[in-house]
Structures are given as structure tokens and as C-alpha cells.
Amino acid sequence: MTTMTTTAPPIVQLSRMKLLAGYLRRNKSLGIGLGIILLLVLFTLHGMVTVDQARAYPLKAKPKQPPGILDFSAEAWPGKLPMGSDFFGRDMHAAMVRGMWQTALIGVIAGAAGTLVGVVLGFTSAYFGGVFDAFIKGICQILTPIPVFMIQIIIASSLDKRDVTIFTMAWIVVMLAWMGPTLVIRSQVLSMKERQFVSVAKLSGVGNGGIIFGEILPNLLPFIAAAFVSQVFAGVFSSFYLAIVGLGPLREPLLGNIIWGAQSQGAFFNGWWWWPIWPAAAMVLILSALALINMGLDELANPRIRRTE
């Protein structure tokens, strides 16, 4: 007996990777930003394997050599200075590799700590309200008109310059950067705790802990991710500014420090253009990638501002 076999259209189960790729193609700024970050990570990882990082410090290479990356003649290569060297005899390639992960480390520490403080403070003040909320909100409001960079200068300049490490830099940034995430998370929690699903949970007898971790926190995740990225941006940005005015850990080849050194030795006047240009280019890539990711995450968190064109 022949049965009519209805051939149902096969349900194509897209793999997670394909879904992600598809989403990144739609959310262009997120895709491009992540792409740039990936390239920078590859550069740094490749450098960490192939370059001796001790050469990132003074007197390790022949000083003031122009970049050899475009010079294919045989005599340029035994010295191996693809990005040149600076006045102090630092191999720029090694300095860039080291400076890159140090900058990233400051950004990630500052981002993680700032976001954590912001989430905890914003959450508790919005959820429980009352005097504590008024106190936190008041402090944030008073501190907002004060340019953070100026206070960071005060902190960094009252430290002994020999004691400043990349970790101190990260803490200086965190101390004054928790207000932003606190206010963002606070306003989100304030609007979320009035939504119906929270009331339903409350009526069905879910406790405070259950509502916070089971109901509100999962819905906050995109906002927390966006706050984290903008904190990393702020961390990289402020530590860069501090380093460029000479308040960074002076021994380390942090990207801002390299530019500060180049500036104080008059690199452009003397024609050593590659010295400030490499770190500046890297910084542009890092900061624009973070800004793009932030825009992309905004789009992920608020579907309403999705491209209207």
C-alpha cells in the first residue's frame, strides 16, 4: 500500500556559530568592533610568542632606527626592528606588544571592578530605596560636574612616581569611575522593579533573593555588558590621558607613556615620526573598537533604537 508521504519542509536548525555570524552581519558596529579587537589580540599574541619582551625596555636595541618593515634589503634584517626603535633604545615592536597587553589589563581590571561596584551599588540603592538611595544618588550627582581626569591627576601626582605600577593605574581609574554604571543600573532596576513579571513573582511568594537573581538580573545582563564595555573604554581612556601627561608608571612601555616619551624628546621636531605614530595608531584602533562594540551592545539592549533607515 502506498501511503502519501507528506514531505514536510525540513526545519533548518542553524548552528549557534551561524546565528552569531548572521547577527554580527546585521549589527555592523558590534561586528566591526569585535573584528578590530580580534586583530589586535592576534597581533599581541603573535608578538608575545615571537618577540623577546625584555627588548621593550631602554638600552636593548640600537636607538633611533626607522621602522624596517618596508625595508627588504638584507642588511636591515639581522637587526630585526620591524617597527623601529626609539631614542632610549627600546625595540618599538616589543614595546608595542608589551604596551598593548598592559593597556588591555588596566582596561579590564578597571572595567570589571567599576562595573561590579556599579552593579552592587545601583542595585541595592534602587531596589531598597530610602535613605541609602538618596545618599548614593546625591554623591553621584555632586561628583558628576567634577572632571574626573582632574581628580585623577591629584591622586596620581600625590603618589611617589617610583611606586606607580599598572595596577596602581587601574585602581586610580576605578576609584572615580563607578558613578556612571551605578546610575545606569540604578535607573534600569527602578524601571524594572515596577514591571508586571516582578509583581507576579512577588505575589507568588518569591523572596528578595529570588527576585533579584532570578527575575531582574537576567534581564539586566545586556545593560551590564554595555556598562562593562564603557567602563573598559573609560579605563583605557583615562589611563592613557594620565600616562600622556607623564603620570603613568614611567618605566613601563604603556602606550600613553611611549607617546609621552616621544613628546618630551621632541620626536616630530627630530624626525623620529614612527615613535609616537605606532602607539597612537594602536590607541585609535582600541578606542574606536570599544566605542563600536558599545554602540552595538546598545542596539542589542534597546531594540527600539535599531537602525530605522
Add this chain to the structure above:
Amino acid sequence: MRLQLILRRVAFLILVVWAASTITFFIPRMSDRNPIRERFAELARTGGFSASDLEVIVESYNKKFGLDKPLMEQYFDYIGSVAQLDLGVSLNRFPKTVTEIIYESLPWTISLLFVSAILSFVIGNLLGAIAAWPRAPGWLRSIATPFIMFTGVPPVLLAIFLLFFLAFRLKLFPLGQAYSTGIAPDWSFGFVLNVMWHQVLPAISMILGSVGGWVLSMRGMGITIQGEDYVNFAEHKGLGGRVIFRDYYLRNALLPQVTGFALALGSLITSGSVVESLYALPGLGSKLGQAIQANDFMVIYGIVLFITMSVATLMVLVEFLYPLLDPRIKAD
């Protein structure tokens, strides 16, 4: 505007200035660095006087600046002198006061910041409004796109690249300084032109760095306003595109941007101070940078406090202006 609102704003301003001066007072005192001792130890190293004299000098300076008094008494003295805009004396260029140093460098900073703040606000908002305006021709709407790409790039980095390409490579602009070496400052036409010529690159880097932010926020604002009923009504009434754009669309979209202007001032001043020292312009930022290099703590604290107070005051002033622009919030 009600008196109560004004009073509340002024009280807030005083609170902000108090917080800033308290922070600048206590943070340095938490560290064990002694500015005066460091300064004179440096002088002693380069020759001059013996180590035993050093103690006497430090002692007498501590007495002169009142650093031997109890901490709280010092604090109240300090708050009192800040209220009179007395920011102390430079350790490096003694007996010059910090206030004098600020006054001599202020015109440079104000001119650069004023020009770049106004121009970036106007250019950014106009481009952003056009980018969101569906009736504008395509090429006009796409002018804004390259500026958006600069959003994440701080003016300092743009300054480095402009220096490299336009000043170092193409030699179109000077490599820094306020005016060419070898000419004496006066009010002649040639000198003023020379000064302005030296300000072009710093101003461009400041403007390019901040236009993108305005474009983005204005475009978002513009998209929201297009859906409003009064814009639809104006269209159905048969008003011309130009009138709708100017009176119905731009004017309303600009309102929230004015508040943003106050917030942007802080970051503009921050970037400006670093851009200035990059171009060796004799403004506040360069003075701050030099003071950091020379460990001239009084100047560092004084300039930081001055900038903080100015930003806070400007923000409150903009909030006062806001009700004049938006008649709706006059009542509350």
C-alpha cells in the same frame, strides 16, 4: 523662574565646589610626599646649601604656609582662601601666585576652547539633523558618516596624526608653539594672524574629536522628532521643507542637546588641556603639564581646582539658560 529654583542651583554649585576642594585638600595629605621638602631636596642636590640647612628651610616654609598647624585648622584656612580665590604660591616660580599663573594662561585656553566648543556644537548638530532628515539629498546626508567614525577617537590622538601628516610631512602648518619664534608679541595684524595660524591644528583636532558625538545624539533625536504629530501637521498644512526643518524640527531637537553641551564641557576641557601641551600652547593645560613635570604641587592643585570650579559653574549657568529656551519648563 522661581527664586527657590535659583537658590537651589546655587546651593548645589557651592556643594560641588566644596566637594572638589575637599578632595584636592585631603588626597595629597593622605600620601607621605611632602612637596616643600621634595622641592628643596631637589635644589640641595643641584648645589646651594647643606642638608642641615634643608631642615631649617623646610621648617620655616612649613610655618609660612601654616603646614605645622593641626590638620582641621589647615583645612578651614584652606577652604577660606579658596572662597577668596587665593590658590597659594608656586613653589617653582616663587613668589608668583597660582592665581597669577592662571590669569596669564587663561586667554589661550579660553580662545581655543570657546572656538572649538561652539564650532563642534554647530557643525555636529547641523550634520546630525540633516543626516536624519529624509528630504535632504543623499550626498548631504552622508557627509555626517566620516565624522561618526571619529567618535571614539580622543582629540589628543587626532592631534598627533594631524601633526604628523599636515605639519611634519606636508609642512602646511607649524609643529607647535603659540607663535613663530623670533617675533615679538604685539597687537599688530601680522602677529594676530600668526597666532591664529598656530591655533588651526589644535582647534581642528578638538573639533574633529567632538563633532561625532553631536552627530550621533542629534541624529537619534531627529529620528524621534520626525514621528511627532506637530511635524506631521506642519507637513499636511503645506509648509515648505525649509520652514519645517528650521522651526519645527531643528529647534525642538536642539533643546536636549543644550543640556548635553554642559556635560560635554568637562570632557572638552580635559582633552583641551592635553592637546595644548602637545602643541606647546601656553594655556592652562601646558602649565598643568609643566607643573606635573616639575613637582610644583601648589600649581597642580590650584589649576585642577580652578578647572573644576569653572566646569561646575558653567554647567549650572547652562541650566539657568535652559528655561529661557524651553518655555515648557518655566513653571517647574
